[in-house]
Amino acid sequence: MSEFVATAEFDRATALSGSAPGFAVTLDGRWDSEAGANGGFMLALATRALGRVLPFPDPVVVSGFFLRPGFPGPAEVRTELVRAGKTTAFGQASLRRDGKEVLRATAAFTDLDAAAARDAPSYAGGAPPALPPPQQCRVLPAGAIRGLTFAERIEYRMAGLPHWATGGRPSGNPAYEGWMRFADGREPDMFSLPLFADVMAPAVLEVGVRAVTTVELTAHLRARPAPGWLAFRVLTRNLADGYLEEDCELWDSAGRLVAQSRQLALVIG
Amino acid sequence: MSEFVATAEFDRATALSGSAPGFAVTLDGRWDSEAGANGGFMLALATRALGRVLPFPDPVVVSGFFLRPGFPGPAEVRTELVRAGKTTAFGQASLRRDGKEVLRATAAFTDLDAAAARDAPSYAGGAPPALPPPQQCRVLPAGAIRGLTFAERIEYRMAGLPHWATGGRPSGNPAYEGWMRFADGREPDMFSLPLFADVMAPAVLEVGVRAVTTVELTAHLRARPAPGWLAFRVLTRNLADGYLEEDCELWDSAGRLVAQSRQLALVIG
Numbered sequence: 001m002s003e004f005v006a007t008a009e010f011d012r013a014t015a016l017s018g019s020a021p022g023f024a025v026t027l028d029g030r031w032d033s034e035a036g037a038n039g040g041f042m043l044a045l046a047t048r049a050l051g052r053v054l055p056f057p058d059p060v061v062v063s064g065f066f067l068r069p070g071f072p073g074p075a076e077v078r079t080e081l082v083r084a085g086k087t088t089a090f091g092q093a094s095l096r097r098d099g100k101e102v103l104r105a106t107a108a109f110t111d112l113d114a115a116a117a118r119d120a121p122s123y124a125g126g127a128p129p130a131l132p133p134p135q136q137c138r139v140l141p142a143g144a145i146r147g148l149t150f151a152e153r154i155e156y157r158m159a160g161l162p163h164w165a166t167g168g169r170p171s172g173n174p175a176y177e178g179w180m181r182f183a184d185g186r187e188p189d190m191f192s193l194p195l196f197a198d199v200m201a202p203a204v205l206e207v208g209v210r211a212v213t214t215v216e217l218t219a220h221l222r223a224r225p226a227p228g229w230l231a232f233r234v235l236t237r238n239l240a241d242g243y244l245e246e247d248c249e250l251w252d253s254a255g256r257l258v259a260q261s262r263q264l265a266l267v268i269g
Numbered sequence: 270m271s272e273f274v275a276t277a278e279f280d281r282a283t284a285l286s287g288s289a290p291g292f293a294v295t296l297d298g299r300w301d302s303e304a305g306a307n308g309g310f311m312l313a314l315a316t317r318a319l320g321r322v323l324p325f326p327d328p329v330v331v332s333g334f335f336l337r338p339g340f341p342g343p344a345e346v347r348t349e350l351v352r353a354g355k356t357t358a359f360g361q362a363s364l365r366r367d368g369k370e371v372l373r374a375t376a377a378f379t380d381l382d383a384a385a386a387r388d389a390p391s392y393a394g395g396a397p398p399a400l401p402p403p404q405q406c407r408v409l410p411a412g413a414i415r416g417l418t419f420a421e422r423i424e425y426r427m428a429g430l431p432h433w434a435t436g437g438r439p440s441g442n443p444a445y446e447g448w449m450r451f452a453d454g455r456e457p458d459m460f461s462l463p464l465f466a467d468v469m470a471p472a473v474l475e476v477g478v479r480a481v482t483t484v485e486l487t488a489h490l491r492a493r494p495a496p497g498w499l500a501f502r503v504l505t506r507n508l509a510d511g512y513l514e515e516d517c518e519l520w521d522s523a524g525r526l527v528a529q530s531r532q533l534a535l536v537i538g
Contacts, residue, residue, distance in 0.1 A: 060512060061485045061533045063332040065359050065375050067352045082373055083336045087535070088484060090334050092373065104351055104361065104375060106334050108484050108533070112510055120511040120536040123443060123476045125504075174392060207392045215357060215377050216330045218487045220514055220533050222507060235394075238491060238526050241381055242389040243329060245489055245529055257507050260514055262531055264330045264377070264489050266356070267389040 008186035009153055010195070014045045020053045021079045027097065029072035031150040031195070036069035038150045039103075039214040039263075040198025046093035046105035048191050049077040054089040054109040059190055062107040063218040070095065070102045082106075087114070112224065128251035129177035129233045131159055137179060140165055154199055155183045157229070164205055174203035175235035181228070188225040188252070196230055197248045197261035203236045204244055204267070211269035212244065219261040228253030242267045277455035278422055279464070283314045289322045290348045296366065298341035300419040300464075305338035307419045308372075308483040308532075309467025315362035315374035317460050318346040323358040323378040328459055331376040332487040339364065339371045351375070356383070381493065397520035398446035398502045400428055406448060409434055423468055424452045426498070433474055443472035444504035450497070457494040457521070465499055466517045466530035472505045473513055473536070480538030481513065488530040497522030511536045 013031055016023035031041040043064040051059065075097045082090040088110050095103040131137065137157035158178035163170050180196060181188070188196065197219050202212045231251040236244050243266055250259040282300055285292035300310040312333040320328065344366045351359040357379050364372040400406065406426035427447035432439050449465060450457070457465065466488045471481045500520040505513050512535055519528040 063334075063375070063485065063487060065332075065351070065377060067354075067359055082334070083370065085336075090336055090373065101352065104359065106332065106373060106375060106485075108334060115510040115512065115535075118511050118536075121473075121477045121508060122510075123473065123505065123508040123513075125443065125506040174394065204390075204392065208390045216332065216375075216487070218332060218485070218531065220512075220531075222509060222512060236392065237394040238529065239390060239392040240491060240526070241384040241391075242387050243384065243489075243491060244392075257509070260507065260531075262487065262489075262529075266384075267387075 008182065009184050010182060010186055010192055014048045016049055016052065016077065023049050023077045025075050025077055027070050027072050027075050029149060030153060034147040035213065036071045038195070038198055039064065039066050039217055040195040041150060042070050042095055042103045043105055043194040043217060043219065044192055046077060046095055046103060047107055047194055049079050049093050050091040050107050050109070051191060053079045053081050054091045055084050056089050056109040056111045058112040059107050059109050059221050061218065061220050062105060062194055063216065064103050064105040065216050066103055066214050068100055068102045070097055073097065126257065128255050129231045131177060131179065131231060134179045134229050150199055153183055154180055156180050162201065164201060170208055171206045174206045176200060176203055177233045179229040179231055181230060187227040188230055190221045190224055193221050193225065193250060193259040194219045196232070196250055197259055198263070200232060200234045200248065202265065203234045203246055204239055207239065209267050212265040213268050215264045215266055217261060217263040219259055221259050223256050223258045225252035225258040226254040277451065278453050279451060279455055279461055283317045285318055285321065285346070292318050292346045294344050294346055296339050296341050296344050298418060299422060301341070303416040304482065305340040307467060308333065308335050308486055309464040310419060311339050311364055311372045312374055312463040312486060312488065313461055315346060315364055315372060316376055316463055318348050318362050319360040319376050319378070320460060322348045322350050323360045324353050325358050325378040325380045327381040328376050328378050328490050330487065330489050331374060331463055332485065333372050333374040334485050335372055335483050337369055337371045339366055342366065395526065397524050398500050400446060400448065400500060403448045403498050419468055422452055423449055425449050431470065431475070433470060439477055440475045443475045445469060445472055446502045448498040448500055450499060456496040457499055459490045459493055462490050462494065462519060462528040463488045465519055466528055467532070469501060469503045469517065471534065472503050472515055473508055476508065478536050481534040482537050484533045484535055486530060486532040488528055490528050492525050492527045494521035494527040495523040
């Protein structure tokens with residue numbers, strides 16, 4: 001692979017040096033919120049590292065606990081093959097910065113082709129967001145929230161702009177829908193879905209919260225996404241004692257649910 | 270604590286011997302499905318062990334990956350204090366049986382009294398299940414599903430009995446609501462909520478699935494439950510390629526949302 005030149009920004013930012021179980025990485029500051037690297041970005045990085053040590057191709061669930069901010073600079077991902085079974089393999093990854101652990105992530109991988117071939121019943125109780133085509137939506141300006149460098153790497157389209165992009169009042173309804181994709185044209189894949197699950201402004205901005213920090217994020221990665229825009233739906237049902245859950249669904253351009261994520265976050269402003 | 274005699278079944282079953290970081294436990298076979306100890310029970314056991322090593326009282330999120338069946342017999346819980354911050358502490362627990370890891374669990378703890386005192390905005394976008402009082406509901410027979418010993422430890426009340434308890438046809442709608450509590454009168458607490466989040470029959474029984482196994486379960490524990498019955502709501506939105514998510518909400522007798530859980534499960538029958 002030494003001749004390979006990664007051209008997409010996300011691939012450059014998640015490039016791994018060295019060999020298993022430990023990889024050198026660089027947090028490049030281009031996927032950051034005010035407090036260091038976006039949680040979903042770091043979870044995607046950990047998932048990519050686990051993809052190098054687990055014997056199946058598809059991450060189906062990854063859970064990350066965010067221990068400290070991931071500020072820009074050189075870092076390390078240590079991986080552990082926890083268990084390799086016949087249909088599922090489990091691994092753990094630890095992202096470290098200056099010797100201190102920033103993220104502890106655990107994941108299960110499988111082979112989705114083999115899973116699909118087992119021909120189990122299927123059921124779809126939800127539907128993609130009912131959105132106009134991306135071309136007919138409003139462009140969410142990349143600078144709508146200051147200090148979010150990741151928002152320059154991703155394009156957003158929404159049927160209507162949220163209050164924080166227009167200077168209006170919070171709607172009172174902590175939910176958003178829209179489209180997103182990499183700004184540089186890279187197509188989505190399962191390894192980028194943890195990032196996409198965490199790059200929307202917190203839905204609770206709509207009920208007067210100003211800032212939150214993610215304690216834990218679990219993403220179920222349910223299918224390999226088709227090329228094109230991803231439709232997202234984020235919402236919060238319960239904000240109490242400063243804690244909230246935020247759910248995110250991601251649907252691919254073929255109308256398939258490709259990820260369901262939930263995070264526990266803490267209000268910090 | 271040597272004089273203490275735990276009388277409730279759940280407390281006896283999750284009793285820890287020894288001292289941190291490793292505890293001896295016994296999987297007593299009384300909280301089992303066909304394939305060993307119920308996942309939520311094992312997650313509750315791991316959470317209790319973490320309560321002994323983390324400096325805050327309240328587990329707010331716990332995620333467990335299920336690596337192997339937890340068959341009855343002596344076992345061990347090894348704990349690790351991952352990080353203790355000012356408001357949140359993180360720990361990891363590994364449940365081992367015959368030297369093999371059965372469960373890898375990670376959790377975050379805080380002090381919910383201190384969190385409540387910070388006086389952040391609140392929002393409630395959901396409501397408890399609209400159920401008749403438990404006394405007016407149907408009793409779900411403990412033997413409704415064979416081989417589930419945990420169902421003898423918990424009482425269930427439902428407005429209508431599901432098809433698998435009556436010999437009827439699947440409803441086609443993978444969702445249930447009802448009441449539950451410990452059969453021996455022990456009151457719910459935060460450490461038993463991971464168990465309650467995983468002791469309902471899989472909602473996908475209603476779409477023709479016969480058996481599933483949990484790959485991963487994340488439970489957000491949002492409040493200390495009031496004494497009395499817990500109302501539960503379980504549902505699945507997406508079953509594809511043999512994988513499904515199942516969400517569970519638990520509401521206490523005061524009408525407060527005390528837990529939100531989601532698991533990724535795999536169809537095995």
